[in-house]
Structure formats: C-alpha cells, structure tokens
Amino acid sequence: MTASSATIIDRLAGGLVVSCQAYPGEPMRDPRTMAQIARAAVIGGAAGIRLQGLDDIREAADLDVPVIGLWKDGKDGVFITPTLAHARAVADAGADIVAIDGTRRPRPDGLTLAETIAQLRETHDVLVMADCGSLQDALAAEAAGADILGTTLSGYTGERPKTVGPDLELIAQVRAACTAPIMAEGRIHSPADARAARNAGADAVCVGTAITHPATITSWFVAALGEDI
Numbered sequence: 001m002t003a004s005s006a007t008i009i010d011r012l013a014g015g016l017v018v019s020c021q022a023y024p025g026e027p028m029r030d031p032r033t034m035a036q037i038a039r040a041a042v043i044g045g046a047a048g049i050r051l052q053g054l055d056d057i058r059e060a061a062d063l064d065v066p067v068i069g070l071w072k073d074g075k076d077g078v079f080i081t082p083t084l085a086h087a088r089a090v091a092d093a094g095a096d097i098v099a100i101d102g103t104r105r106p107r108p109d110g111l112t113l114a115e116t117i118a119q120l121r122e123t124h125d126v127l128v129m130a131d132c133g134s135l136q137d138a139l140a141a142e143a144a145g146a147d148i149l150g151t152t153l154s155g156y157t158g159e160r161p162k163t164v165g166p167d168l169e170l171i172a173q174v175r176a177a178c179t180a181p182i183m184a185e186g187r188i189h190s191p192a193d194a195r196a197a198r199n200a201g202a203d204a205v206c207v208g209t210a211i212t213h214p215a216t217i218t219s220w221f222v223a224a225l226g227e228d229i
C-alpha cells in the first residue's frame with residue numbers, strides 16, 4: 001500500500017460514507033444532481049462519498065473527501081463493477097477507491113477476483129473495496145488482496161438473509177476473521193443502525209438510501225401514516 005493509500009484509509013476510519021445513487025429512470029438520475037447531494041453530505045460531515053457511474057464520478061472531481069466509485073452494469077448476478085475493464089474505467093474517472101463485486105461468483109470476463117485486483121494494480125494506483133455478501137466472500141476477498149471489505153451485498157446473493165437493518169452478525173463475523181478494514185453497508189437506516197454497525201466491528205459505515213433516496217424515505221413515512229394505531 002502506498003502512503004497515499006494509507007492516508008485514504010485513515011481518512012475514512014471511524015467515519016460515515018454517503019452513497020449518492022439514483023436509479024435508471026428516476027428524476028434525480030443526473031450526475032450534477034448527485035454531485036450536489038455529495039457536496040451537501042460533505043458539509044454534513046461525511047468522511048467519504050460513494051458514487052455510481054463514470055459521469056457521476058467525474059462530476060464530483062472537486063470533492064475533498066475520498067470517493068468510492070463503482071459502475072453498475074446490469075441488475076442480476078455480478079453487476080457492481082463486474083469486470084477488469086469496468087474497474088479500470090472507474091479508476092480513470094477519478095475514484096480513489098474502486099468498489100467491485102467481491103463475491104465468489106463467476107465474473108463476466110472470466111477473471112477471478114484476485115486476478116482482477118492484481119491486473120488493476122498493474123495499471124492504476126487505486127484502492128479496492130470488495131462488496132461482499134458473506135463471511136466466505138470476505139475471507140476470499142481479503143486473500144485476493146482487497147483493501148476494504150464491504151458488507152454491501154449481504155442479503156442480495158442468497159448466502160445471507162436480508163435483515164431488516166444492517167447485517168450486524170456478518171459485520172461481527174468479518175471482524176473476528178479478517179484484518180482488512182470493514183465498511184458496513186446495506187440497510188443502515190438510522191443513526192442508531194450506524195452506531196450499531198460500528199459497535200459490531202465496522203471501521204466505517206456507508207449509508208445510501210436513508211440519506212440520499214427521497215422516494216424511498218418518503219414511502220417509509222407514507223407507510224407509517226397508513227398504519228392503524
């Protein structure tokens with residue numbers, strides 16, 4: 001790890017990363033809008049920002065916090081920065097950390113996770129966050145050379161139940177078995193959830209929907225108003 005890589009990890013330690021993503025067809029799906037939300041999150045104290053899509057990453061070039069970039073291609077199976085080519089493009093767009101699918105599933109380009117990380121490092125000086133779905137994924141991702149282990153895909157790959165809040169059990173399992181920094185991510189919907197994720201052993205916490213997806217947040221309130229008391 002280079003000195004600058006260590007600095008980036010240090011800057012995220014103990015902090016909140018805000019994931020700013022809008023989905024295809026949604027009104028806020030616009031790189032400028034996502035960059036504005038990212039800047040607002042930084043004003044609020046975000047230690048890092050997670051952005052999806054090459055244009056969104058480029059648009060946020062002026063942020064002075066580390067940017068975790070990814071490129072979602074597809075909706076099923078391996079779709080988070082699924083190939084080496086996607087990973088290189090995310091790095092070229094300016095991400096400090098490239099988030100890639102960190103599961104043990106076959107990748108579309110036929111490379112293993114270890115080969116992907118090694119070949120990315122031959123061309124780019126970037127950190128790699130492995131988006132994992134289970135302890136087995138995290139162990140394999142650490143062995144493959146990932147710099148950060150994310151719990152991003154817990155509940156989405158069939159190996160773990162989709163918990164109502166964050167998968168605290170998985171965070172604790174990864175803490176006990178791995179030494180790489182852990183990013184708790186996925187269904188962290190409140191400050192209390194974020195604190196619980198840290199208490200379970202996460203080094204940093206990434207929140208998306210509960211901060212940056214107003215359609216979902218609105219639906220939570222609407223559902224609550226529709227409940228009988």
Ligand SMILES: CC(=O)N[C@H](C=O)[C@@H](O)[C@H](O)[C@H](O)COP(=O)(O)O
Nearest residue numbers: 019152156186187188207208209210
């Ligand atoms: C599973 C998947 O595709 N996760 C994506 C990864 O980038 C995003 O859709 C999530 O919003 C992000 O992980 C943050 O999680 P949450 O929005 O639950 O705070």
